[in-house]
Structure formats: structure tokens, C-alpha cells
Amino acid sequence: MAGWGGLEDLIDSLKSRKLDAARINLGIVRGLDYYSGIVFEAFDPVADVGALVGGGRYDTLTEGFGRKDIGATGAAGGVERILIAMQTHGLLQSLRAPVVYVAYESPSVRSQALEIVSDLRNSGISTDYDTQRRSLRKQLEDAIAKGSALTVIIKEKDAENGVVTLQDMRERVETKLSVKDLKQVAYKLVQQNI
Numbered sequence: 001m002a003g004w005g006g007l008e009d010l011i012d013s014l015k016s017r018k019l020d021a022a023r024i025n026l027g028i029v030r031g032l033d034y035y036s037g038i039v040f041e042a043f044d045p046v047a048d049v050g051a052l053v054g055g056g057r058y059d060t061l062t063e064g065f066g067r068k069d070i071g072a073t074g075a076a077g078g079v080e081r082i083l084i085a086m087q088t089h090g091l092l093q094s095l096r097a098p099v100v101y102v103a104y105e106s107p108s109v110r111s112q113a114l115e116i117v118s119d120l121r122n123s124g125i126s127t128d129y130d131t132q133r134r135s136l137r138k139q140l141e142d143a144i145a146k147g148s149a150l151t152v153i154i155k156e157k158d159a160e161n162g163v164v165t166l167q168d169m170r171e172r173v174e175t176k177l178s179v180k181d182l183k184q185v186a187y188k189l190v191q192q193n194i
Contacts, residue, residue: 010038021045034061040075047085053077100186101143102129104154105136113154116164116182120152123183143169150189152182 007024014022028039037057044052055075062070086092100120104113113129120127128146130139136153143151153165164182167174168189177185 007038034058034064036060037073044085044088047081047088049078049081049084051078052081052085099126099148100128100150100152101139101146101148102127102152102154103136103139103143104130105156107133109154109156109159112159112179113152116152116154116179119183120186123187125183125186150186152186 039056041051042053151167
């Protein structure tokens with residue numbers, strides 16, 4: 001995609017995607033001499049912070065590493081600028097504590113814990129777990145410190161039978177239930193605790 005024809009193709013492609021605010025600026029200089037084609041910058045017209053993202057085509061960079069057959073394009077964004085723009089549009093929300101914390105008794109049931117974490121998250125329930133492989137006691141302390149409303153505890157003997165312990169952290173009540181019922185029960189309790 002070289003020359004004026006490539007630029008026309010790009011503009012047509014952007015228009016077909018309903019991106020009508022694209023403007024050609026032949027004076028953009030990205031500051032790195034390895035760019036070999038079209039460069040770009042993205043701005044937010046409301047947040048007056050300059051370019052949020054910039055990048056371009058740099059096929060010659062791969063040649064320097066012995067790969068003439070690979071083209072390349074890339075972009076980088078300014079985190080602070082993006083955050084300011086998000087704040088300007090009211091898109092930043094304060095972080096909430098995870099509603100459900102999944103704790104596991106031993107490494108042998110960790111994979112079951114990860115399955116439950118994944119299942120709860122896929123159901124839209126904010127869920128956390130221990131990534132440091134700490135003891136169950138430390139995990140429960142972590143759940144309390146993070147302000148979790150519910151803790152799912154997976155013990156070896158219960159996991160064999162497809163059972164977990166659900167602890168309501170605010171009421172200090174524990175219930176044993178099957179893994180297949182966990183999502184539905186957790187969702188109801190989460191709605192009550194929010």
C-alpha cells in the first residue's frame with residue numbers, strides 16, 4: 001500500500017466503517033525514522049490532551065532483523081492521556097471489591113477453583129482468587145481484606161463429590177452446595193449483598 005493510491009484506499013476503508021472524522025495531515029512526524037508508510041494519530045475532540053494513540057507502518061524495521069518477508073504495523077497509546085479522555089467522558093468507575101472470592105484448600109483442587117472462577121466471571125459475577133498459591137487461611141484473610149461478600153471454599157474431600165462451601169462473609173453463615181448449583185445461588189446472594 002504505497003503512495004497516493006494507498007492513502008485513498010485507507011480513507012475509503014475508514015469511510016466504509018463509518019469513521020468520518022479521519023483527516024489527512026501530510027505534516028505528521030512520528031519522530032522515528034523506521035516508519036516506511038502511512039503514520040497516524042488518534043485524538044479525542046472533547047479531551048484537549050493531544051494525540052491519544054499514534055503509530056504506523058514500518059516494514060523496514062523487520063528487515064533489520066533479517067526478515068524482508070514480514071511487514072509490520074503498530075501503535076502505542078499514552079496511558080495518562082487515555083485516562084484523562086475517559087474521565088472527561090465519565091467512563092471511569094471507582095473500583096469495587098470483588099463480590100465473590102474463590103479459595104482452595106490445596107494445589108490438588110486449584111484447577112477446580114480456576115474453573116469456578118472462570119464460570120462465575122463468565123456469568124458476570126465479579127470474582128477473585130489467590131494467584132500466589134497461599135494457604136487456605138491466608139486466602140480467607142485476603143477475601144476479608146478485599147471486602148468480598150461471598151467466599152467459595154473448595155476442600156479436597158468435598159471436591160471429589162462435586163461440593164463446595166459457600167460462606168456469606170457478612171452474615172458469617174456457611175452452606176454446602178453442589179458446584180452445579182453454585183452459580184445460581186451465588187448470583188441470588190450477590191444481588192442481596194449489593
